[in-house]
Amino acid sequence: MNFKYVIIGGSAGGIGAIESIRDIDKAGSIAVISDETIPQYSKPMISEYIGEGAKLEEIIFRPLRFWEEHSVNIFSDKKVAKVDVSAKTVMLENGESIGFEKLLIATGGKPIIPKIDGAERKGVFTFVNLADAKLLLGRLQNVKEAVVVGGGLIGVSLAEALLKLRKKVTIVELKDRILNLILDMEGASMVADAVEHAGVKIITGRSVTRIAGRILSEKQVGGVVLDDGTKMSCDIVVLTIGVTPRIEVIDPRQIKVNRVVVVDRFMATSAQDIYACGDVAETFDFVNNDFRLLPLWPLAYVGGRIAGSNMAGDKVGYPGGTQMCSLNYFGIPVISIGVVNPPKESGYEVLAKLNPESRTYRKIILQNDVIVGMILVGGIVNAGVILDLMKNRIPIGEFKENLLSEEFGLIHLAEPLRLEMLRRN
Numbered sequence: 001m002n003f004k005y006v007i008i009g010g011s012a013g014g015i016g017a018i019e020s021i022r023d024i025d026k027a028g029s030i031a032v033i034s035d036e037t038i039p040q041y042s043k044p045m046i047s048e049y050i051g052e053g054a055k056l057e058e059i060i061f062r063p064l065r066f067w068e069e070h071s072v073n074i075f076s077d078k079k080v081a082k083v084d085v086s087a088k089t090v091m092l093e094n095g096e097s098i099g100f101e102k103l104l105i106a107t108g109g110k111p112i113i114p115k116i117d118g119a120e121r122k123g124v125f126t127f128v129n130l131a132d133a134k135l136l137l138g139r140l141q142n143v144k145e146a147v148v149v150g151g152g153l154i155g156v157s158l159a160e161a162l163l164k165l166r167k168k169v170t171i172v173e174l175k176d177r178i179l180n181l182i183l184d185m186e187g188a189s190m191v192a193d194a195v196e197h198a199g200v201k202i203i204t205g206r207s208v209t210r211i212a213g214r215i216l217s218e219k220q221v222g223g224v225v226l227d228d229g230t231k232m233s234c235d236i237v238v239l240t241i242g243v244t245p246r247i248e249v250i251d252p253r254q255i256k257v258n259r260v261v262v263v264d265r266f267m268a269t270s271a272q273d274i275y276a277c278g279d280v281a282e283t284f285d286f287v288n289n290d291f292r293l294l295p296l297w298p299l300a301y302v303g304g305r306i307a308g309s310n311m312a313g314d315k316v317g318y319p320g321g322t323q324m325c326s327l328n329y330f331g332i333p334v335i336s337i338g339v340v341n342p343p344k345e346s347g348y349e350v351l352a353k354l355n356p357e358s359r360t361y362r363k364i365i366l367q368n369d370v371i372v373g374m375i376l377v378g379g380i381v382n383a384g385v386i387l388d389l390m391k392n393r394i395p396i397g398e399f400k401e402n403l404l405s406e407e408f409g410l411i412h413l414a415e416p417l418r419l420e421m422l423r424r425n
């Protein structure tokens with residue numbers, strides 16, 4: 001079997017690529033191979049599938065007819081075992097081989113499983129895809145207490161979902177704060193207050209060293225033991241300490257890998273006619289001016305769009321993305337973009353204001369008078385204006401003192417800049 005375009009993974013990256021290919025090439029044959037049965041749902045929404053009882057139709061990113069409408073041969077529930085660069089084929093686990101002219105690797109990430117004594121017990125889960133969510137949901141009925149290991153994006157979103165189902169939830173986080181990759185201490189404390197106020201217990205600076213069994217059923221989870229010896233009872237443990245790129249289909253002697261797949265601005269790998277995007281590949285970071293792993297849904301989709309254009313013959317470079325999160329867990333709005341925890345004594349200028357009355361926190365990070373990062377907690381109005389200034393590297397000299405005002409907006413900009421911005425948006 002041969003196809004002009006073969007795509008491994010039918011999620012954000014794969015879908016972006018298909019849409020671009022079909023904008024340019026209406027007839028070229030496309031095959032998508034996914035080890036999921038329905039790959040085109042929104043991964044960030046699997047917590048809603050759990051906590052709000054959302055149906056599959058409500059968390060779907062593209063309708064079920066998407067494949068047919070885009071004349072895509074979808075090989076679902078099929079796993080790629082290897083990519084053979086010289087033969088230009090992908091080998092499936094069932095022994096089938098599929099030939100390609102152009103290949104996209106959009107295999108995303110898989111959960112990191114920490115080495116914890118007792119992690120094989122029944123009641124230990126991961127939470128990175130719909131299959132995980134279904135498995136967890138199927139087991140929740142008799143669960144009273146849950147321990148979520150890891151207080152990052154996935155852990156906090158899952159904690160909120162479990163709380164909505166009236167479970168008693170504890171987050172155990174190794175670092176000194178939750179959401180440590182996207183927030184600083186002040187921002188994280190405000191979110192932690194909201195999380196704890198809602199009823200979730202947070203333990204920071206500790207790790208789970210053992211998952212204990214139940215007294216009358218050793219194989220079932222009965223509790224956890226922390227590194228300081230603290231014991232806690234629970235019925236389930238969910239491991240959410242992070243994801244690692246799924247590079248196992250690649251031979252690093254044939255395709256350059258630096259923890260993730262190395263790509264250029266056209267999402268091309270080191271191997272001819274092979275592209276990569278999303279959580280398995282590097283993305284150009286326009287703030288740091290380098291390539292790095294930025295495991296975010298919108299960036300995976302745009303990376304796919306860029307890859308698809310180039311695969312179909314339109315040479316399009318990726319303008320770049322950066323760390324960018326907009327959250328509203330436990331009712332507290334948060335925006336975090338770019339450099340948010342700059343190294344000390346490194347030429348960054350930090351403006352920050354905590355307003356206990358309005359329960360808001362603003363932090364803007366500057367480098368050479370240009371915004372390179374921001375954290376907004378509690379109040380996020382006009383974040384778009386700051387982002388526009390950041391993306392377009394506008395020197396902020398004259399309106400610097402206004403940046404920390406909760407009312408900061410277009411009104412504070414000089415007229416020519418204001419008009420330019422209005423034209424852009």
Ligand SMILES: Cc1cc2nc3c(=O)[nH]c(=O)nc-3n(C[C@H](O)[C@H](O)[C@H](O)COP(=O)(O)OP(=O)(O)OC[C@H]3O[C@@H](n4cnc5c(N)ncnc54)[C@H](O)[C@@H]3O)c2cc1C
Nearest residue numbers: 009011012013035043044080107108278279295296297300
């Ligand atoms: C619970 C959760 C919450 C999140 N919240 C946010 C958020 O708030 N904001 C945000 O921006 N991002 C969030 N993310 C991250 C976001 O979902 C990812 O960045 C995005 O899904 C990456 O898209 P992708 O296409 O690169 O890979 P994925 O979405 O991981 O898709 C890869 C696909 O390839 C398949 N695959 C992998 N290997 C093979 C193989 N060998 N053979 C066949 N198929 C294979 C996988 O099964 C999967 O279907 C969240 C993720 C999770 C899990």
